[in-house]
Amino acid sequence: MPRAERRGDAERLRLFSFATAEKRADYLWVLRAFDTARAAYVVLLHASDVADTLDRCPGAPALTATEVGPLLEQLHQWGVLERSYDGTRAATLAEYRNRHFVYQFSQAGYQAFRAVSDVLEARLDEASLSRLVLPELLADLHTLAEANKSADAPRVYRVLNRLDRALTDLAERAAHFYLTLGDLVRTTEATPEAFLAHKDALLAHMREFSMDLARFAPRLATAIREVEATGVDDLIERAARCDERVLLNPAERQADWRARWQGLRGWFIGEDEGGLTECERLREATMSAIAAVLSLLRRVTETRKGGVSRESALRHLAGWFTAAPSADAAHALYDAVFGLGRPRHLSMQHPDADVIPAIRSWWDAPPLEIARTLAETGRPPTPGAPARLQRNDAGIRRLRQAQLDAQRARAEAARSLATADLHDRELDEGETEVLLKLLDAASTAWVPVSGRVPGTSGSDNGVTLTVSEHQGSTLVRTAKGVLYLNNRRLEVRETAALRGRKSPAAKPHPAAGSGNEEVG
Amino acid sequence: MHARTIDSLALDSYQRAARTILANHLVTRTYPDRIALPLLRRWATELREDLAELFGYRLEVTETTARLFPVLDQLDAGRPARTTGDRVFDRRRYAYLALALAALGRAGDQITLSELADQVAAYTERVNGLELAPDRAADRDAFVDAIGWLAARGALTLADGDAGGWASDPEAGEALYDIDRAIVFALFRPPRALQHLQSVTGLLSEAAGGAAETRSPALVSAARRVRRALVEKPVVYADELDEPERSLLAQEKLVTEVEYLTGLRAERRAEGVALIDSSGRLSDVRFPGTGTLAQVALLLAGEIADLVLDIDNPVPRRPRPERPFTDLVAQLDSAIPLTTVFAPLADPLEVFGAQPDSEAEVEEPEIPEFPFLESSWIRDTVKMLTDRYGNTFAAQWQADLTGLTGEVVSLLERLRLVELVDGGLLILPALARYRGAIVTIRTRAESELFLSPTQLDSTTEHRSTEKGSGH
Numbered sequence: 007m008p009r010a011e012r013r014g015d016a017e018r019l020r021l022f023s024f025a026t027a028e029k030r031a032d033y034l035w036v037l038r039a040f041d042t043a044r045a046a047y048v049v050l051l052h053a054s055d056v057a058d059t060l061d062r063c064p065g066a067p068a069l070t071a072t073e074v075g076p077l078l079e080q081l082h083q084w085g086v087l088e089r090s091y092d093g094t095r096a097a098t099l100a101e102y103r104n105r106h107f108v109y110q111f112s113q114a115g116y117q118a119f120r121a122v123s124d125v126l127e128a129r130l131d132e133a134s135l136s137r138l139v140l141p142e143l144l145a146d147l148h149t150l151a152e153a154n155k156s157a158d159a160p161r162v163y164r165v166l167n168r169l170d171r172a173l174t175d176l177a178e179r180a181a182h183f184y185l186t187l188g189d190l191v192r193t194t195e196a197t198p199e200a201f202l203a204h205k206d207a208l209l210a211h212m213r214e215f216s217m218d219l220a221r222f223a224p225r226l227a228t229a230i231r232e233v234e235a236t237g238v239d240d241l242i243e244r245a246a247r248c249d250e251r252v253l254l255n256p257a258e259r260q261a262d263w264r265a266r267w268q269g270l271r272g273w274f275i276g277e278d279e280g281g282l283t284e285c286e287r288l289r290e291a292t293m294s295a296i297a298a299v300l301s302l303l304r305r306v307t308e309t310r311k312g313g314v315s316r317e318s319a320l321r322h323l324a325g326w327f328t329a330a331p332s333a334d335a336a337h338a339l340y341d342a343v344f345g346l347g348r349p350r351h352l353s354m355q356h357p358d359a360d361v362i363p364a365i366r367s368w369w370d371a372p373p374l375e376i377a378r379t380l381a382e383t384g385r386p387p388t389p390g391a392p393a394r395l396q397r398n399d400a401g402i403r404r405l406r407q408a409q410l411d412a413q414r415a416r417a418e419a420a421r422s423l424a425t426a427d428l429h430d431r432e433l434d435e436g437e438t439e440v441l442l443k444l445l446d447a448a449s450t451a452w453v454p455v456s457g458r459v460p461g462t463s464g465s466d467n468g469v470t471l472t473v474s475e476h477q478g479s480t481l482v483r484t485a486k487g488v489l490y491l492n493n494r495r496l497e498v499r500e501t502a503a504l505r506g507r508k509s510p511a512a513k514p515h516p517a518a519g520s521g522n523e524e525v526g
Numbered sequence: 527m528h529a530r531t532i533d534s535l536a537l538d539s540y541q542r543a544a545r546t547i548l549a550n551h552l553v554t555r556t557y558p559d560r561i562a563l564p565l566l567r568r569w570a571t572e573l574r575e576d577l578a579e580l581f582g583y584r585l586e587v588t589e590t591t592a593r594l595f596p597v598l599d600q601l602d603a604g605r606p607a608r609t610t611g612d613r614v615f616d617r618r619r620y621a622y623l624a625l626a627l628a629a630l631g632r633a634g635d636q637i638t639l640s641e642l643a644d645q646v647a648a649y650t651e652r653v654n655g656l657e658l659a660p661d662r663a664a665d666r667d668a669f670v671d672a673i674g675w676l677a678a679r680g681a682l683t684l685a686d687g688d689a690g691g692w693a694s695d696p697e698a699g700e701a702l703y704d705i706d707r708a709i710v711f712a713l714f715r716p717p718r719a720l721q722h723l724q725s726v727t728g729l730l731s732e733a734a735g736g737a738a739e740t741r742s743p744a745l746v747s748a749a750r751r752v753r754r755a756l757v758e759k760p761v762v763y764a765d766e767l768d769e770p771e772r773s774l775l776a777q778e779k780l781v782t783e784v785e786y787l788t789g790l791r792a793e794r795r796a797e798g799v800a801l802i803d804s805s806g807r808l809s810d811v812r813f814p815g816t817g818t819l820a821q822v823a824l825l826l827a828g829e830i831a832d833l834v835l836d837i838d839n840p841v842p843r844r845p846r847p848e849r850p851f852t853d854l855v856a857q858l859d860s861a862i863p864l865t866t867v868f869a870p871l872a873d874p875l876e877v878f879g880a881q882p883d884s885e886a887e888v889e890e891p892e893i894p895e896f897p898f899l900e901s902s903w904i905r906d907t908v909k910m911l912t913d914r915y916g917n918t919f920a921a922q923w924q925a926d927l928t929g930l931t932g933e934v935v936s937l938l939e940r941l942r943l944v945e946l947v948d949g950g951l952l953i954l955p956a957l958a959r960y961r962g963a964i965v966t967i968r969t970r971a972e973s974e975l976f977l978s979p980t981q982l983d984s985t986t987e988h989r990s991t992e993k994g995s996g997h
């Protein structure tokens with residue numbers, strides 16, 4: 007079934023082929039000739055008749071009957087024209103050949119031609135809503151109710167037909183109107199002149215239509231209910247009985263009229279109570295169209311405001327930005343023109359702001375208390391434990407500097423101590439100090455474990471002092487005097503770990519004893 | 527002034543409204559958030575009068591937008607437009623922005639990104655040196671940045687598609703925007719018709735050029751200038767002001783008025799006044815704040831203060847150089863596109879009449895001097911800070927020491943804590959607020975008593991072993 011429909015559609019669409027064919031202008035003129043003849047109730051035309059008719063039409067191309075012939079034939083192929091044999095007697099052979107066929111519009115072909123010529127003749131800027139049709143509809147509905155009540159079938163048919171046409175007209179005009187209005191509103195090139203010329207009429211027209219619609223809609227709805235009260239089935243049966251479309255069977259006619267009545271009803275009453283009726287939709291569309299027209303109006307006037315148009319000012323500004331010699335200048339221009347810059351302020355208040363006198367210098371006033379996390383890591387302080395900064399940081403730093411210096415000096419001394427044998431030279435003050443400290447460290451571990459201490463060691467500053475057993479006494483000459491040691495010999499060397507720091511093998515198990523750790 | 531008469535229970539709400547409009551200048555149904563506009567509408571009348579009285583600002587509140595038209599006293603290059611990704615606009619983006627606004631002014635309710643781009647491209651043909659070629663990726667990116675700026679402020683609302691897709695491939699991507707006309711028109715409302723200007727100073731307040739103020743006496747406009755400085759700038763230093771303004775700044779009344787309106791507290795010191803934004807909402811940067819730049823700036827401020835305060839090693843001092851803002855003025859004046867100046871109505875170019883007067887008034891007050899630090903010291907200190915705290919820095923800054931130094935100094939300068947001069951920095955007094963911000967990390971601090979942490983670790987361990995073997 008759908009395939010058959012599609013074939014039917016394709017057949018019908020072929021009717022329009024003349025509108026796109028290469029010789030479409032000629033085809034159109036030929037069909038116009040038929041249309042002209044039809045107005046004079048001449049239906050059948052011969053090729054020469056067509057040529058004659060075209061001669062009389064202003065603006066038509068001068069086609070001879072011979073030229074017209076193939077055109078007619080092609081139109082017949084497309085189904086626009088019906089072809090039949092010419093019944094009149096031919097006098098000559100040539101005449102017989104030429105007059106072989108006469109043509110007339112096919113039904114569908116005529117529709118196709120009308121459709122095309124409607125499109126060609128349509129004036130697109132002509133759009134209006136018809137509000138005069140509303141009282142007419144109301145009167146017709148009353149008549150309809152009466153006619154149905156008095157069982158006047160022909161009258162029912164006539165009135166129903168008129169109602170149907172009036173409503174169709176209303177819907178078509180409305181659709182057309184909003185289409186045109188939409189084009190007008192959507193355009194980005196609304197010129198004030200074009201708009202201002204029509205705006206009053208346009209707005210008044212829409213407002214009046216909308217008001218009329220609002221006024222008539224309830225009355226029309228009531229009238230429809232009155233008609234329904236007289237019996238819809240009877241109404242449709244009567245209308246269908248008088249329907250002159252002889253080619254439709256009664257059931258089809260009834261269905262057609264029922265559909266039309268439903269359409270009419272839907273316009274003013276609606277299928278279910280919740281939904282919008284067509285009439286309400288139309289009213290809403292009118293309202294929003296009024297809003298659209300007003301916003302268009304605003305747009306048009308806004309561009310006009312203030313002598314120089316905003317648009318040209320912005321173009322000027324774009325040029326100014328582009329020509330700005332530096333990015334800073336552009337930033338400054340942006341700030342000055344748009345005025346959108348945010349203010350800038352320091353944050354964090356002093357907790358005891360009130361007690362600091364206003365005449366005190368910033369350098370003398372107490373500084374802020376800054377969360378340690380913020381300064382250390384740049385992350386916001388966690389609400390848990392707000393650790394404060396220690397305020398005597400500078401003092402701590404100075405102390406630490408002194409410690410570091412001392413430490414460095416000692417490390418230097420220790421290293422020089424380790425470079426050569428202790429007993430062969432005189433130690434300077436720093437070296438002596440390191441040596442004594444090392445001895446001190448070593449002596450804290452000088453505890454006999456198995457009755458006899460073979461040796462001990464102390465290390466600091468990267469050097470290790472090894473105290474080993476020695477026959478007789480040894481002496482160390484220092485800057486402060488001579489140090490005598492009984493049965494002990496001292497040896498200072500750089501700590502092995504320090505030399506082989508990189509090797510992971512020097513990772514022994516941790517042993518007890520922080521006793522010999524010497525901290526300065 | 528209304529703020530004084532408002533009930534104390536409602537005052538907070540009023541001050542919030544004042545802060546919102548002062549911080550944004552444009553408030554819409556959705557920008558900066560949904561509650562801002564209702565709040566402003568509630569206080570529209572009082573705010574309009576207070577803002578006009580205190581600052582000379584004009585406030586317009588409609589159903590859909592609130593717009594504050596500020597008065598600028600001088601050009602400021604420090605508040606550029608930023609993309610949604612927080613990058614600073616360049617000249618091309620500014621120009622696209624202006625042209626997109628022009629195109630939107632005549633568009634309907636909706637527009638697609640490519641239509642808008644076409645219109646802007648058509649405009650660029652009439653602007654020298656500007657072009658928008660939709661087949662060039664860089665142009666598309668710049669254009670999308672400008673559109674993003676408009677979208678962030680609600681002038682455009684994305685209805686469908688996405689701009690990023692168009693930027694990466696205009697054939698495949700597309701975006702549809704709803705246009706909010708009220709915002710489009712509120713965004714661009716310059717104080718004077720731009721084409722009538724022959725100098726950018728025409729956009730500034732009366733004192734800096736243009737028409738002389740006749741309505742209000744000089745003192746009133748001077749007071750407004752001071753209040754504007756208070757509410758807009760991080761620190762107002764007395765030595766930058768001329769005489770009537772300086773004594774106005776010293777008045778408690780004037781500062782209190784600003785405090786009352788904004789709900790912020792001012793910090794008054796001998797050198798000047800700073801309005802302190804404890805909420806972080808009335809400021810485009812927050813300092814001290816989070817992030818590496820703020821962190822390093824804070825640490826650097828601490829180091830600077832430490833050095834300046836060290837009485838054993840006095841730091842050289844220098845007077846502040848004369849900083850004429852006419853530099854930017856001259857740059858911009860030279861850039862005015864003369865072809866589109868609307869000559870018949872153009873303002874005659876005014877030579878500053880007031881300038882010689884004010885110079886004559888200055889009768890050699892003692893020129894304050896500020897501690898001066900050399901750039902090399904700043905560089906070294908930032909390096910030292912990086913060595914010490916580098917592992918807490920954002921990755922991009924850890925290696926880029928030069929960039930970090932530049933950004934940190936520029937942050938301090940924007941906050942008016944230092945001033946950039948040839949060869950170094952002048953230290954401005956408000957920096958002292960942040961002195962003592964030297965931070966130690968405890969674990970490191972102990973280790974520093976010895977040679978170096980690496981040496982120490984291995985030494986300790988080794989020593990323990992040796993002692994063990996000694997038994």
